[in-house]
Amino acid sequence: MKEHQPLISIITVVYNGIISLEKTILSVLGQSYQNIEYIIIDGGSTDGSVDIIKKYADRLAYWVSEPDGGIYYAMNKGIDRASGEWINFMNVGDWFYNADSVNDVFGANDLSDYDLVYGNTEKRREDKSEIYIPGDASNFYKRLMIHQSTFSRTALNRKYKFDTTFKVSADFDFMFKVFLYKHKTLHVNVVVSSFDLVGFSHDNRYRGFSEDRVIAFKHKGNLLLSCKVYLFYVYITGIGKTIDLMKAYLPGVYKKLKKMKG
Structure with a gap:
């Protein structure tokens, strides 16, 4: 095991999540990795979630319960409170895959050269689950x-705060910036978390597709990648739903190509 174990700030965002909040909390507090600070941002729950938070208050670095502007507002509040070198968002309804998940990432790996490290995920449905392996910079x-x-460096999270104009896809916007500006990333072949597919983003997936397209074209610094994202989401959602976006985007493409040519 490495001698240096960086402080990891784990942030849970919750609003009326009493059904699964305690399981999420226990999965964080039960990690074998010792150098963790745990932050909970509650959006003013009225279902008893706050009573569960208070039950574990003496083991939390910080918690608050107050109305906010939604999930990404709350996640940004957590970033402001974090004092660790790295941040992980383990929101209500999800949990670490096992007690060694954080240690499997940080306990033996030298991550000093990386800005973001990511692992695999168990995606849960009501009747089954599967192990999901994410892509890389190319896809x-x-x-x-x-x-x-x-897990992303706290400095990176503060540099690229979640854009709260997006209601579903601000995390996609964050990842787009990470890869667009060529931050060093590392995939580790570890199942880190168990993720509930029947959640906010899943329930709003078509809005998410729409926001993803907007994000792709907002970052026109990488024209080829923007076009790839556009074509992928045309395939996913159908050409009919992308006509308005195409009308808005094509003039910008023309101007960019003209400037490159001139």
């Missing part, structure tokens, strides 16, 4: 990293 838009299985 992350097809096989996005799951933030519950991702």
Whole structure:
């Protein structure tokens, strides 16, 4: 085991999540990796979630319960409170795959040269589960990293705070910036977390597809990658739903190509 174990800030965002909140909390507090600070940001729950948080308050680095603007507002609040070298978001309804998940990532690996490290995820449905392996810089838009299985440097999270104009895909926007600006990333072949497919992003997946396209074209610094993302989401959602976006985007493409040519 490495002598240096960096402090990991684990952040849970919750709003009326009493059904699964305690399991999420226990999965964090039960990690064998010792150098963890745990932060919980509650959006003003009224279902008893706060009572569960108070039950474990003496083992938390920080917690708050107050109304906020939604999941990404809450995640940004957690970033502001984090003092660790790395951040992981383990939101309510999800949990670490086993007690050694964090240690399997940080206990034996030298990550000093990397800005973001990510592992595999158990995706859960009501009747079955599967192990999901994310992509890399070449195809992350097809096989996005799951933030519950991702650890990113706190400085990176503060540099690229979640864009709260996006309601579903601000994490995609964050990943797009990571790869667009060529930050060093590492995939580790470890199942880090267990992720509930029947959650907010899944329930809003078509809105997510729409936001993903907007994000791809917002970052026009990489024209080829933007076009790849566009074609992928045309395939996923159908050409009919992308006509308006195409009308808005094509003039920008023309101007960029003209500038490159001139």
